Amino acid sequence: xxxxxxxxxxxxxxxxxxxxxxxxxxxxxxxxxxxxxxxxxxxxxxxxxxxxxxxxxxxxxxxxxxxxxxxxxxxxxxxxxxxxxxxxxxxxxxxxxxxxxxxxxxxxxxxxxxxxxxxxxxxxxxxxxxxxxxxxxxxxxxxxxxxxxxxxxxxxxxxxxxxxxxxxxxxxxxxxxxxxxxxxxxxxxxxxxxxxxxxxxxxxxxxxxxxxxxxxxxxxxxxxxxxxxxxxxxxxxxxxxxxxxxxxxxxxxxxxxxxxxxxxxxxxxxxxxxxxxxxxxxxxxxxxxxxxxxxxxxxxxxxxxxxxxxxxxxxxxxxxxxxxxxxxxxxxxxxxxxxxxxxxxxxxxxxxxxxxxxxxxxxxxxxxxxxxxxxxxxxxxxxxxxxxxxxxxxxxxxxxxxxxxxxxxxxxxxxxxxxxxxxxxxxxxxxxxxxxx
Amino acid sequence: xxxxxxxxxxxxxxxxxxxxxxxxxxxxxxxxxxxxxxxxxxxxxxxxxxxxxxxxxxxxxxxxxxxxxxxxxxxxxxxxxxxxxxxxxxxxxxxxxxxxxxxxxxxxxxxxxxxxxxxxxxxxxxxxxxxxxxxxxxxxxxxxxxxxxxxxxxxxxxxxxxxxxxxxxxxxxxxxxxxxxxxxxxxxxxxxxxxxxxxxxxxxxxxxxxxxxxxxxxxxxxxx
Ligand SMILES: Nc1ncnc2c1ncn2[C@@H]1O[C@H](COP(=O)(O)OP(=O)(O)O)[C@@H](O)[C@H]1O
Ligand SMILES: Cc1ncc(COP(=O)(O)O)c(C=O)c1O
Ligand SMILES: [Mg+2]
Numbered sequence: 001x002x003x004x005x006x007x008x009x010x011x012x013x014x015x016x017x018x019x020x021x022x023x024x025x026x027x028x029x030x031x032x033x034x035x036x037x038x039x040x041x042x043x044x045x046x047x048x049x050x051x052x053x054x055x056x057x058x059x060x061x062x063x064x065x066x067x068x069x070x071x072x073x074x075x076x077x078x079x080x081x082x083x084x085x086x087x088x089x090x091x092x093x094x095x096x097x098x099x100x101x102x103x104x105x106x107x108x109x110x111x112x113x114x115x116x117x118x119x120x121x122x123x124x125x126x127x128x129x130x131x132x133x134x135x136x137x138x139x140x141x142x143x144x145x146x147x148x149x150x151x152x153x154x155x156x157x158x159x160x161x162x163x164x165x166x167x168x169x170x171x172x173x174x175x176x177x178x179x180x181x182x183x184x185x186x187x188x189x190x191x192x193x194x195x196x197x198x199x200x201x202x203x204x205x206x207x208x209x210x211x212x213x214x215x216x217x218x219x220x221x222x223x224x225x226x227x228x229x230x231x232x233x234x235x236x237x238x239x240x241x242x243x244x245x246x247x248x249x250x251x252x253x254x255x256x257x258x259x260x261x262x263x264x265x266x267x268x269x270x271x272x273x274x275x276x277x278x279x280x281x282x283x284x285x286x287x288x289x290x291x292x293x294x295x296x297x298x299x300x301x302x303x304x305x306x307x308x309x310x311x312x313x314x315x316x317x318x319x320x321x322x323x324x325x326x327x328x329x330x331x332x333x334x335x336x337x338x339x340x341x342x343x344x345x346x347x348x349x350x351x352x353x354x355x356x357x358x359x360x361x362x363x364x365x366x367x368x369x370x371x372x373x374x375x376x377x378x379x380x381x382x383x384x385x386x387x388x389x390x391x392x393x394x395x396x397x398x399x400x401x402x403x404x405x406x407x408x409x410x411x412x413x414x415x416x417x418x419x420x421x422x423x424x425x426x427x428x429x430x431x432x433x434x435x436x437x
Numbered sequence: 438x439x440x441x442x443x444x445x446x447x448x449x450x451x452x453x454x455x456x457x458x459x460x461x462x463x464x465x466x467x468x469x470x471x472x473x474x475x476x477x478x479x480x481x482x483x484x485x486x487x488x489x490x491x492x493x494x495x496x497x498x499x500x501x502x503x504x505x506x507x508x509x510x511x512x513x514x515x516x517x518x519x520x521x522x523x524x525x526x527x528x529x530x531x532x533x534x535x536x537x538x539x540x541x542x543x544x545x546x547x548x549x550x551x552x553x554x555x556x557x558x559x560x561x562x563x564x565x566x567x568x569x570x571x572x573x574x575x576x577x578x579x580x581x582x583x584x585x586x587x588x589x590x591x592x593x594x595x596x597x598x599x600x601x602x603x604x605x606x607x608x609x610x611x612x613x614x615x616x617x618x619x620x621x622x623x624x625x626x627x628x629x630x631x632x633x634x635x636x637x638x639x640x641x642x643x644x645x646x647x648x649x650x651x652x653x654x655x656x657x658x659x660x661x
Contacts, residue, residue: 039532044547046530048491048519050512 029153033400041394052393052425053416057194059269060416064327066270067320073306086301089289090117090277093308098277101311106235107249110279116289117304121233121263121276123297127288128259128278129155132227137185142172144401146194160184161402166409169198169352170361174207181215186227192234192244192356195401195411197332199238199355202245209251216257228258234357236267236321239329242355256281264307266357269324275299275307328358331414331422335360338426347433360412362395369436380406391432393425441468443599443631444489449498451484458484462657466633471626473642474635476652482635486602490522491515503599520548523593523601527608529585531577537588538573545595559595567591567621583614590621601625601632607641615641
């Protein structure tokens with residue numbers, strides 16, 4: 001071994017790797033709560049246990065594959081040497097295809113220069129925060145919700161956290177938000193919502209829009225307006241008779257203040273393909289493009305071209321979604337009915353009617369119950385563990401989405417489960433609940 | 438070394454989905470034997486290991502592993518099969534939010550251990566065996582790669598397995614650390630645990646010669 005001494009010195013310095021100083025931002029950043037839970041679940045699976053792992057906010061490609069045509073197009077584009085830098089705002093083909101998709105299916109009119117393509121929805125969210133929010137600005141979001149706390153933190157902004165309630169399907173209401181809007185720069189909304197699988201009603205969203213419009217009239221042009229980030233990444237997965245609404249279609253005056261988060265990650269079950277986009281006022285989209293250029297968070301060029309080609313035939317898209325939504329809905333409805341049956345049998349469980357996305361909101365009201373071994377379930381952590389150990393069901397407590405530590409509500413995700421798993425999991429839960437006294 | 442057979446395969450073919458990736462394997466492994474599995478990426482080493490620990494179903498042939506007949510094994514029995522096996526992977530897969538001790542304790546609780554005193558005794562014993570006496574209270578990120586892999590070996594030992602299945606366990610480690618892990622596993626084999634060791638690492642392979650299964654063209658050839 002050459003230079004052995006030199007490397008030894010380096011590794012001596014590196015033995016205290018954990019003590020290396022990093023930025024304050026990095027020092028205090030927190031990982032995902034869900035990922036922590038997933039570690040325990042995976043360990044149990046490795047030990048050979050049959051666990052109904054309903055924690056993952058992702059699709060199992062065996063159950064929910066991406067469209068076959070999209071898969072083929074991606075491969076084709078690589079063979080056609082689409083391997084260089086994409087355009088900074090996204091390939092024109094894709095921006096045109098998205099513009100058309102929004103017009104034909106989304107009720108929105110955005111031109112190709114009002115659309116920015118990125119490597120999934122996350123960079124879009126990051127760019128929105130970076131573009132609109134200064135350090136110490138106020139960001140309003142409700143909990144439970146997905147990752148708003150982290151993006152707020154990354155910007156050094158001040159979070160105002162609203163507790164959404166089961167009575168309102170865990171969607172925030174105008175009256176909950178109103179006391180805080182005078183100071184706020186950004187209001188982060190998400191519908192269909194992760195983690196709840198619920199959506200805004202037309203009236204509820206209209207009330208919020210009217211409030212934002214009034215606030216912006218009050219501010220006048222000198223001041224930074226109150227913006228709305230509207231995350232509609234799940235909008236294609238609205239189930240049954242439910243209908244997706246967005247601020248701009250309901251109130252055209254919202255166009256200047258709304259920036260959308262969107263993409264194919266959920267609609268085409270393509271979480272690993274990494275194609276997302278944003279729509280908004282051209283000035284804001286341009287600034288977001290400048291931010292993302294320095295991050296390099298583009299969607300790969302071949303994936304962009306393939307997605308453009310796929311979206312050029314909306315018949316394909318519609319047909320795919322019919323099957324996809326049927327599969328999701330069968331699972332969600334199966335779990336919902338199962339939970340409501342258990343509830344009617346007198347067990348301390350509950351669920352909220354699923355409306356969209358791949359999530360069901362469920363409740364375990366089991367504090368104070370005694371296990372067969374005589375242990376009392378004292379708190380949410382005990383209940384979560386009991387459900388995992390006895391019912392073999394893994395779900396994510398709402399505290400992982402910013403709710404209170406002792407919230408009794410959970411997210412159940414159906415993206416990785418088979419239809420057979422649904423009834424088997426409910427039976428397993430029934431057996432575990434029966435053992436409690 | 439006793440003559441007790443812990444793995445016996447008769448005409449086993451290993452399947453991924455519907456296609457066979459390795460055909461007609463005949464193999465007998467005895468208590469305390471150390472057996473290499475070598476062959477190119479994609480030659481089926483991991484798939485065979487997965488079949489042995491019940492992750493892939495046995496579709497063709499007869500296989501007995503640690504007393505379990507894989508042909509008739511029920512889904513419910515898989516956890517009991519796994520308790521007779523220790524599995525070590527290339528990535529250490531430790532729970533990053535808790536100490537070494539708590540990592541081992543978690544697995545023991547999940548595999549039916551209840552008595553905390555017995556748990557402590559067993560953890561102390563496996564930490565000693567793997568040279569980690571003083572590391573129980575460390576968090577995974579406070580350990581080097583070699584130490585983390587020792588923890589995953591310790592974790593594989595908590596249920597005193599008859600067999601260790603190691604799938605490229607040194608794939609993430611530098612040569613020197615790899616040799617240390619290798620010596621540790623050879624010691625474990627000497628004390629009676631059979632070890633199947635899939636690897637790419639020819640330096641290691643040449644340094645510690647042992648019985649070898651070579652995976653090539655959908656077949657397994659026995660060397661040495
Ligand atoms: N999860 C899987 N699904 C389908 N095919 C797989 C899967 N894992 C591996 N294979 C295929 O099985 C064959 C053997 O792979 P593997 O057992 O991983 O080989 P090795 O461990 O020797 O690299 C390869 O052709 C591989 O593509
Ligand atoms: C509400 C919401 N927005 C955005 C994302 C991120 O999407 P992407 O994978 O495209 O970054 C997710 C993914 O879980 C989500 O649930
Ligand atoms: Mg392998």
